Amino acid sequence: xxxxxxxxxxxxxxxxxxxxxxxxxxxxxxxxxxxxxxxxxxxxxxxxxxxxxxxxxxxxxxxxxxxxxxxxxxxxxxxxxxxxxxxxxxxxxxxxxxxxxxxxxxxxxxxxxxxxxxxxxxxxxxxxxxxxxxxxxxxxxxxxxxxxxxxxxxxxxxxxxxxxxxxxxxxxxxxxxxxx
Amino acid sequence: xxxxxxxxxxxxxxxxxxxxxxxxxxxxxxxxxxxxxxxxxxxxxxxxxxxxxxxxxxxxxxxxxxxxxxxxxxxxxxxxxxxxxxxxxxxxxxxxxxxxxxxxxxxxxxxxxxxxxxxxxxxxxxxxxxxxxxxxxxxxxxxxxxxxxxxxxxxxxxxxxxxxxxxxxxxxxxxxxxxxxxxxxxxxxxxxxxxxxxxxxxxxxxxxxxxxxxxxxxxxxxxxxxxxxxxxxxxxxxxxxxxxxxxxxxxxxxxx
Numbered sequence: 001x002x003x004x005x006x007x008x009x010x011x012x013x014x015x016x017x018x019x020x021x022x023x024x025x026x027x028x029x030x031x032x033x034x035x036x037x038x039x040x041x042x043x044x045x046x047x048x049x050x051x052x053x054x055x056x057x058x059x060x061x062x063x064x065x066x067x068x069x070x071x072x073x074x075x076x077x078x079x080x081x082x083x084x085x086x087x088x089x090x091x092x093x094x095x096x097x098x099x100x101x102x103x104x105x106x107x108x109x110x111x112x113x114x115x116x117x118x119x120x121x122x123x124x125x126x127x128x129x130x131x132x133x134x135x136x137x138x139x140x141x142x143x144x145x146x147x148x149x150x151x152x153x154x155x156x157x158x159x160x161x162x163x164x165x166x167x168x169x170x171x172x173x174x175x176x177x178x179x180x
Numbered sequence: 181x182x183x184x185x186x187x188x189x190x191x192x193x194x195x196x197x198x199x200x201x202x203x204x205x206x207x208x209x210x211x212x213x214x215x216x217x218x219x220x221x222x223x224x225x226x227x228x229x230x231x232x233x234x235x236x237x238x239x240x241x242x243x244x245x246x247x248x249x250x251x252x253x254x255x256x257x258x259x260x261x262x263x264x265x266x267x268x269x270x271x272x273x274x275x276x277x278x279x280x281x282x283x284x285x286x287x288x289x290x291x292x293x294x295x296x297x298x299x300x301x302x303x304x305x306x307x308x309x310x311x312x313x314x315x316x317x318x319x320x321x322x323x324x325x326x327x328x329x330x331x332x333x334x335x336x337x338x339x340x341x342x343x344x345x346x347x348x349x350x351x352x353x354x355x356x357x358x359x360x361x362x363x364x365x366x367x368x369x370x371x372x373x374x375x376x377x378x379x380x381x382x383x384x385x386x387x388x389x390x391x392x393x394x395x396x397x398x399x400x401x402x403x404x405x406x407x408x409x410x411x412x413x414x415x416x417x418x419x420x421x422x423x424x425x426x427x428x429x430x431x432x433x434x435x436x
Contacts, residue, residue: 007253018249023238036245043249108221110228121232139198140233146200161200165191168229175232 009050013058014043020059020142021066027137028070028130034077042069060144060151067134067152074130109176116175124174132167139164185222193223197230243364302384302414305362307399310380310416313358313371320356320371330357334368341368342383342411345434352379352427372427379417379427387412393428395421404428408435 021042026035042065053061116124125133138144138152146164150157185193195201196209213220313320321333334341334357346354355371360382370381391407401416402424415431417424 010253011250015246015249018241018246019238022241022245026239032239035239036242040245040248040252043252047252108224110221110224113225113228113232116232118236121236125233136233140230141236141238143234146195146198161191161195162187165187165194168194168226168233169190171233172225172229175229 006050010047013050013053014046014062017059017062021062023142024063024066024137025070027125027133038070038073039066042066045069057148060148063152109172112179113172113175120175120178124171127174128167128170132163135160135163136167183218193226197227303398303403306382306414306416307401309360310401313380314378321358333357338366338368340385343435344370347430347434350430352430374419374427377417377419379415381413381415383411383413385411395425
C-alpha cells in the first residue's frame with residue numbers, strides 16, 4: 001500500500017476521532033499540552049499501522065492506540081504518578097473497596113451530584129486510579145458502549161462493567177465528601 | 181440509614197442506567213427497584229453521576245493542532261483541502277467531504293482565525309463551496325426544515341449560529357445547514373431552496389457593522405453580501421440576481 005493510500009485512510013479513520021482521542025489523553029495525562037503530545041505520538045503510530053486496520057470501530061481502534069501510547073508516555077515522563085495506580089490485580093478486587101459503608105444523607109445524594117460543578121467533577125475524576133478513570137471517561141464523557149470500551153482496553157466486558165461501577169461510585173463519593 | 185448495596189447489584193444498576201442489560205434482566209431489576217427504596221436510591225445516584233459526567237465537555241481540538249496532525253499524513257505545505265487543485269479525482273470527494281466535516285466538527289467555539297486571504301477572495305471561496313455542495317450527494321450536513329434543529333446543530337458544532345428563519349411561506353423552504361471551511365475558518369452555512377434552485381447562505385461571525393445587501397457575481401453564481409447582527413453574510417445561488425435579492429429581502433425581514 002502506498003503512502004498516498006495510507007494518508008487517505010488516515011484522514012478517514014483517524015481525523016474524525018481526534019476529539020475523543022484528546023479527551024481520553026487529557027483525562028489520563030491531566031493537561032491539554034501533554035494530551036496533545038500523546039495524541040500526536042498516537043497519530044504517528046496510527047499512520048504507520050493504518051494499512052493493517054481490519055475494519056470495525058475506527059474509534060475503538062484509534063483510542064486503543066491512544067490509550068497504550070498514553071500509558072507508555074506516562075511511564076516515561078511520570079513514573080512516580082503511575083505508582084499510584086497500584087497493582088492491576090488489586091484494582092479489580094472488590095473487597096479492597098474501602099468506601100462501601102453507607103452514611104446518613106440529609107440531602108438525596110443524587111441531588112447533590114446533579115448540583116456539582118465542572119471543577120468538582122474534574123477533581124473527583126482525578127482521584128480515580130487510571131484503570132477506573134479510563135473506563136469512566138470512555139463511557140460517560142465520550143459515550144462509548146461497553147463493547148467498544150472492552151475493545152479499546154482489551155478487557156472482558158465484565159471487568160469493564162465492574163470498573164465503571166466502581167469508578168462512578170467513587171466519583172459520587174468524592175463529590176459528597178467535597179460537599180460535606 | 182441506608183444499607184450497603186452489593187457490588188453485583190451495583191454493577192447491574194449501572195448497566196441498567198446505560199441500557200446495556202438484556203430485556204429480561206432489566207425488567208427483573210426494574211421490578212426490584214420498585215420494591216426497594218435503597219436500591220432505587222443507589223440507582224438514582226448512578227444516573228445522576230452518569231448525567232453529571234456526561235455534561236462535561238469534550239475538549240476542543242485546536243486548529244493549530246489539527247493542522248499538525250494533518251501534516252503527519254501530508255508533509256507538503258498544500259494541506260487545506262480548499263487550496264488543492266480544483267480538478268479532483270472523483271474518488272477524492274469522499275475524503276474531501278469527510279475532511280471538511282471533520283475540520284468543522286473540531287473547530288468549534290472561539291477558534292475563528294481571521295486571516296486575510298491571500299489566495300481566493302471570500303466570494304470565490306463561497307462560490308466554490310456552493311458548487312461543491314451542489315455536486316455532493318447532499319447539500320446539507322443536517323437535513324431539516326426545522327430551524328429549531330438547524331440552529332442548535334450549528335451551535336453545537338461551531339459554537340455559533342446565524343438566525344435561521346424558515347422562509348417556506350415566502351417560497352424559500354429551509355433545507356438544512358452545513359459547515360463550510362473557507363480558508364482557516366469553519367463557517368455556519370444555511371441552505372434554502374427556491375423551486376429547483378439551491379441557495380447557500382454563508383455566515384461569517386465577527387461583523388461589527390451593518391451593511392445593506394450588495395449584489396455581485398463570482399465563479400458563475402450570483403451573490404449578495406450583507407452584514408447584520410454580528411455576521412457578514414454571503415448568499416450564493418444560480419438564481420437570477422433580482423430573484424436572489426428578493427430572497428435576501430425575505431431573509432432580512434424574517435431575521436429581524
